Amino acid sequence: MTTIVATSAPEAAVQQPGRLTLLLRYFNRNKGLAIGLIILIALVLFTVIGLMTINPKQAYPLSVATKQPPSLKYPFGTDFFGRNLLAAMVVGMWQTAVIGVIAGGLGTLIGIVLGFTSAYFGGWIDSTIRTICQILTPIPVLLIQVVVAGSLDKRDVTIITMALIVVMLAWMGPTLVIRAQVLTMKERQFVSVAKLSGVSDIAIIFKEILPNLLPFIAAAFVGQVFAAVFASFYLAVLGLGPLREPLLGNIIWAAQLQGAFFNGWWWWPIGPSIAMILILGSLALINMGLDELANPRVRRTE
Amino acid sequence: MNLASTDTASGRNAGRATAEPVLSVNDLVVTYYTDLGRARALDKVSFTLKAGTKMGMVGESGSGKSTLALAMMRMIKPPGRIEGGNVWVGGTDLQALSEEDMRKARLSKIAYIPQGAMNSLNPVMRVGAQMVDAIKSHLRGESASAINDRCVWALKSVDLDPSVFHMYPHELSGGMKQRVCIAIGILLRPEVIIADEPTSALDVVTQRQVMETIDKVQDEINSAVILIGHDMGLMAQTMDHVAVMYAGRLVELATVREMFTSPKHPYSQALISSLPTLDNKGQFKGIPGLAPSLLRLPTGCAFHPRCPLASDRSRTEKPKVNVLPGGQLVACHLYDQGN
Amino acid sequence: MSNLLEIRNVTKVYQRGLLSSHAKIALKEYNLTLKEDEPTILTVAGESGSGKTTLAMLVLGFITPTTGEILYRGKNITTLRGADRMAYRREVQAVFQDPFAVFNPFYTVDHLLTVPIKQFKLAKSGRDARNKMDEALTSVGLRPEDVLGRFPHQLSGGQRQRINVARALLLKPKLLIADEPVSMVDASLRANILESLKNLHRDHGVTIIYITHDLTTAYHVADTITVLYRGDVVEKGDVETVIRNPQHAYTRLLVDSIPWPNLDQKWGQHSIRSKESQAEFHTEAPTP
Numbered sequence: 001m002t003t004i005v006a007t008s009a010p011e012a013a014v015q016q017p018g019r020l021t022l023l024l025r026y027f028n029r030n031k032g033l034a035i036g037l038i039i040l041i042a043l044v045l046f047t048v049i050g051l052m053t054i055n056p057k058q059a060y061p062l063s064v065a066t067k068q069p070p071s072l073k074y075p076f077g078t079d080f081f082g083r084n085l086l087a088a089m090v091v092g093m094w095q096t097a098v099i100g101v102i103a104g105g106l107g108t109l110i111g112i113v114l115g116f117t118s119a120y121f122g123g124w125i126d127s128t129i130r131t132i133c134q135i136l137t138p139i140p141v142l143l144i145q146v147v148v149a150g151s152l153d154k155r156d157v158t159i160i161t162m163a164l165i166v167v168m169l170a171w172m173g174p175t176l177v178i179r180a181q182v183l184t185m186k187e188r189q190f191v192s193v194a195k196l197s198g199v200s201d202i203a204i205i206f207k208e209i210l211p212n213l214l215p216f217i218a219a220a221f222v223g224q225v226f227a228a229v230f231a232s233f234y235l236a237v238l239g240l241g242p243l244r245e246p247l248l249g250n251i252i253w254a255a256q257l258q259g260a261f262f263n264g265w266w267w268w269p270i271g272p273s274i275a276m277i278l279i280l281g282s283l284a285l286i287n288m289g290l291d292e293l294a295n296p297r298v299r300r301t302e
Numbered sequence: 303m304n305l306a307s308t309d310t311a312s313g314r315n316a317g318r319a320t321a322e323p324v325l326s327v328n329d330l331v332v333t334y335y336t337d338l339g340r341a342r343a344l345d346k347v348s349f350t351l352k353a354g355t356k357m358g359m360v361g362e363s364g365s366g367k368s369t370l371a372l373a374m375m376r377m378i379k380p381p382g383r384i385e386g387g388n389v390w391v392g393g394t395d396l397q398a399l400s401e402e403d404m405r406k407a408r409l410s411k412i413a414y415i416p417q418g419a420m421n422s423l424n425p426v427m428r429v430g431a432q433m434v435d436a437i438k439s440h441l442r443g444e445s446a447s448a449i450n451d452r453c454v455w456a457l458k459s460v461d462l463d464p465s466v467f468h469m470y471p472h473e474l475s476g477g478m479k480q481r482v483c484i485a486i487g488i489l490l491r492p493e494v495i496i497a498d499e500p501t502s503a504l505d506v507v508t509q510r511q512v513m514e515t516i517d518k519v520q521d522e523i524n525s526a527v528i529l530i531g532h533d534m535g536l537m538a539q540t541m542d543h544v545a546v547m548y549a550g551r552l553v554e555l556a557t558v559r560e561m562f563t564s565p566k567h568p569y570s571q572a573l574i575s576s577l578p579t580l581d582n583k584g585q586f587k588g589i590p591g592l593a594p595s596l597l598r599l600p601t602g603c604a605f606h607p608r609c610p611l612a613s614d615r616s617r618t619e620k621p622k623v624n625v626l627p628g629g630q631l632v633a634c635h636l637y638d639q640g641n
Numbered sequence: 642m643s644n645l646l647e648i649r650n651v652t653k654v655y656q657r658g659l660l661s662s663h664a665k666i667a668l669k670e671y672n673l674t675l676k677e678d679e680p681t682i683l684t685v686a687g688e689s690g691s692g693k694t695t696l697a698m699l700v701l702g703f704i705t706p707t708t709g710e711i712l713y714r715g716k717n718i719t720t721l722r723g724a725d726r727m728a729y730r731r732e733v734q735a736v737f738q739d740p741f742a743v744f745n746p747f748y749t750v751d752h753l754l755t756v757p758i759k760q761f762k763l764a765k766s767g768r769d770a771r772n773k774m775d776e777a778l779t780s781v782g783l784r785p786e787d788v789l790g791r792f793p794h795q796l797s798g799g800q801r802q803r804i805n806v807a808r809a810l811l812l813k814p815k816l817l818i819a820d821e822p823v824s825m826v827d828a829s830l831r832a833n834i835l836e837s838l839k840n841l842h843r844d845h846g847v848t849i850i851y852i853t854h855d856l857t858t859a860y861h862v863a864d865t866i867t868v869l870y871r872g873d874v875v876e877k878g879d880v881e882t883v884i885r886n887p888q889h890a891y892t893r894l895l896v897d898s899i900p901w902p903n904l905d906q907k908w909g910q911h912s913i914r915s916k917e918s919q920a921e922f923h924t925e926a927p928t929p
């Protein structure tokens with residue numbers, strides 16, 4: 001044993017299976033995420049293909065014959081106001097997606113900015129942001145949304161205002177989560193090493209900390225989209241949505257108002273209801289799946 | 303299998319050791335099925351241990367030390383699987399027990415103090431309550447006062463004041479917490495105690511206290527102790543036997559004196575000569591190379607790429623375990639009969 | 642003769658909570674002078690809570706002293722700006738204890754080496770940078786193609802810690818803080834890593850502050866040793882003298898508890914159980 005300087009023994013590198021194989025294996029373990037993604041992709045395809053094939057004008061009243069049961073011509077039937085329900089569903093899903101992405105994206109963005117600001121500057125800025133979040137969090141969101149949406153002139157309510165109403169009380173969650181994550185990340189040793197490597201504080205935030213928070217940010221975003229879609233749905237069902245638009249909730253509200261079941265127009269509210277269940281279900285599955293990906297404590301042993 | 307444990311000259315408890323081994327591990331095999339392939343974490347490991355003796359288990363991380371402990375406790379979790387062999391403790395075949403009986407055996411026959419156990423004490427429960435819980439889940443029908451006596455006895459055995467019974471973990475120092483873990487381990491006077499790196503997070507003084515506590519406890523209940531660690535110095539100070547693991551195999555098992563005076567396996571030899579002592583100041587004899595990945599073991603003897611004495615046979619043929627005249631076990635072609 | 646590092650009467654007090662008066666003195670009136678042209682290896686030894694890690698954090702500028710000052714090349718490190726600050730950052734480096742935590746899990750291990758090269762402009766071109774990385778990795782006993790491009794969790798602890806040492810090698814600092822660099826590394830690899838550190842000192846004149854609770858390795862690498870106990874220096878001097886002939890009761894206890902891998906050097910027969918009940922050690926320097 002005279003060798004003093006260690007020399008690495010020739011050791012064949014472990015054969016790494018392809019990325020696709022690893023991804024499939026991961027999905028096999030995290031089935032919730034896989035199922036959620038499959039449903040979501042199916043819904044997106046339905047909407048995209050629908051938008052390309054149907055005539056969007058048929059999603060609005062008096063465009064087709066009224067009260068037709070499902071048939072080859074109108075696979076989802078038509079309603080009391082003379083809307084092609086297939087067209088209404090496609091446009092409604094598109095609008096739901098717009099609300100979800102705008103509200104979810106805005107909520108997450110505010111969360112990231114405030115969360116990072118809070119954790120980075122600390123001191124009174126941190127206390128202020130944290131206190132505001134903690135005061136707003138327990139307020140029943142539904143109540144405020146109903147009051148605000150109800151006090152608006154119905155003619156002014158559009159898809160965008162809908163999204164803004166929803167986002168109004170939805171940014172505190174992501175703010176607190178991201179703030180907490182940045183605070184723990186800041187104490188990690190690789191941040192100290194980055195400082196020793198001459199990396200500036202700002203670069204540490206964006207290059208060292210932010211990339212590690214991507215799973216959290218993704219999970220927060222999906223959670224926000226879920227909350228936004230759900231809020232837009234129940235507000236519309238309560239008749240507080242943009243009445244002219246064929247939002248999924250609006251269709252159900254209209255069907256209920258005209259006594260669709262009493263009159264035997266069963267096909268009217270069924271489609272939107274199933275679509276809503278699928279949308280919310282897939283988002284919830286994805287959210288839980290991402291949670292498992294982001295949070296090692298929840299992560300199963302691999 | 304005739305074993306090193308026949309020679310217990312260096313053990314303080316030699317006189318008390320009974321003839322029959324209390325622990326016997328035979329051809330234990332554990333495989334992990336990972337995304338990257340199949341890893342044989344434990345490859346036909348066999349050894350026996352007598353009551354009242356202490357065996358140190360050393361090896362690099364990934365050599366299978368902790369897997370061995372978990373396999374003996376039947377606590378291997380998927381994607382790992384015990385694929386063969388058996389473990390006998392005092393006449394009971396643990397592999398043959400039902401899940402429920404195994405659960406009961408876990409504290410009463412064979413106790414395991416996992417790595418970092420001291421940090422796993424429940425912070426919101428008093429030490430006493432955690433001890434009582436441990437007893438109740440393994441032993442039905444003992445009166446409250448008997449349980450209490452048992453706890454006080456265990457605490458006293460590890461040199462803790464009985465008042466610790468009413469304290470919370472945060473009120474204790476690291477060394478005290480580790481001794482609480484040992485106290486919980488000995489509550490039901492198990493025949494075998496396995497401690498996984500019980501002192502790696504402690505400073506030298508506390509480490510010595512904990513080791514002396516283990517010594518004293520063992521004197522009292524005469525169980526067999528397996529200490530998993532990688533500090534050869536600690537093994538020299540406290541153990542009767544030393545087992546060396548490499549890439550999932552037991553490559554050498556010897557009494558502590560044999561291990562430190564005439565190690566047989568080239569890996570053990572390299573390990574011993576890499577240790578810093580008072581006499582070899584400034585000489586650094588590391589072992590060249592790195593431990594192999596279990597997913598891609600070299601052919602033949604897994605140590606051959608780092609071995610200065612490797613022969614062509616080492617490269618192609620896996621060495622079997624040889625029993626030397628003194629009872630020492632060594633898995634190396636250098637000691638094959640006829641050599 | 643100029644001083645590389647001068648620690649003057651530094652005390653660090655940790656205040657717990659805003660209102661509570663509960664304060665912990667982590668380091669008390671610590672003094673140290675390291676000369677620029679006499680590179681040395683100094684061990685700071687002590688158990689957890691002795692203040693040795695606080696000392697490391699202070700010298701690296703991660704925390705500021707409560708009182709006293711730390712001068713790097715004659716300038717207070719808390720007020721360094723611009724080029725002086727960059728020079729201090731580049732010349733004072735560290736190897737930490739946990740070989741996993743120092744890697745950003747988002748990046749491959751290359752990140753640990755490429756970032757300082759880029760920040761400190763150590764290479765003229767991409768090819769030059771790659772050559773420097775290869776050279777550093779090779780001299781700590783790694784094959785670059787084995788480790789580069791891999792993620793930290795794909796490497797063993799020994800490989801990761803060697804990459805850390807390679808980083809120190811690449812930067813060729815003036816002062817290296819080695820905070821328990823081998824305590825989480827397998828015993829069989831410790832010698833390799835310590836030797837790399839010692840080579841760094843010998844070949845490149847790097848002064849190393851080796852922080853540890855392990856007097857065995859301290860004895861092997863260091864020239865001088867300082868023993869800390871609850872923030873106080875209880876003994877300091879030449880490593881040979883202190884380990885072979887400790888004066889202070891606490892140092893004696895530490896030396897007595899070293900688990901030497903030698904059957905003829907067993908722990909003493911006198912028991913040291915129940916330290917908790919023992920009176921605290923007096924921290925005045927003993928009279929020789």
